[in-house]
Amino acid sequence: MKNSYECSDLIEELKQDILEFGNIDMYAFFDKIEGFTFLTSYDFISEETPLLPDQFERDTIVQIMKAEKILKILIEQNKII
DSSP, rough: OOOOOHHHHHHHHHHHHHHHHHHOOEEEEEEEETTTTEEEEEOOOOOOSSSOOGGGGOOOOOEEHHHHHHHHHHHHSSOOO
16 A cells, blocks of 8 residues: 655755755655655755764654655655555
């Protein structure tokens, strides 16, 4: 069973970031919502401000991915089912 997650604003924001910074490695944050796992946010990787576990929910999964792969996932999960 498929489900969708409305993330149009996040898609547009990421498109702008890709235009400005390219297809760089980024943090991708996945959260469970009503039993489904969705990519809900992303962030730049920075050595000056490392990612700390207390910055996000306990069930959040963080992966490092290329920006264009994050965009592809966001577009797919944004489709109306």
